[in-house]
Amino acid sequence: MLDPLAQAQxxxxxxxxxxxxxxxxYWGNGGNAGLVEFDAxxxxxxxxxxxxxxxxxxxxxxxxxxS
Numbered sequence: 001m002l003d004p005l006a007q008a009q010x011x012x013x014x015x016x017x018x019x020x021x022x023x024x025x026y027w028g029n030g031g032n033a034g035l036v037e038f039d040a041x042x043x044x045x046x047x048x049x050x051x052x053x054x055x056x057x058x059x060x061x062x063x064x065x066x067s
Contacts, residue, residue: 004057009042017063025059 002010011017023031023038031052033041040046048056 004053004060005041005048007060008056011060011063012042017067022059022063025063026056029055029058029062031055031059 008022011022012019019039019042020035023035026033026038031038033046033048033052037046041048
């Protein structure tokens with residue numbers, strides 16, 4: 001299984017989800033990064049801390065359940 005950041009990158013790259021939708025799930029689960037920061041993390045320009053990566057994993061689970 002891919003790590004949450006790599007999985008999010010694949011979803012955006014393959015047009016399975018849009019950045020605002022994926023970020024919305026992340027933000028709704030308590031993520032701290034704003035949309036621009038979240039986008040920068042997907043391109044490895046910024047780093048999410050360990051807890052935000054866990055939140056991203058939860059967001060991806062929610063996304064998968066509701067897609």
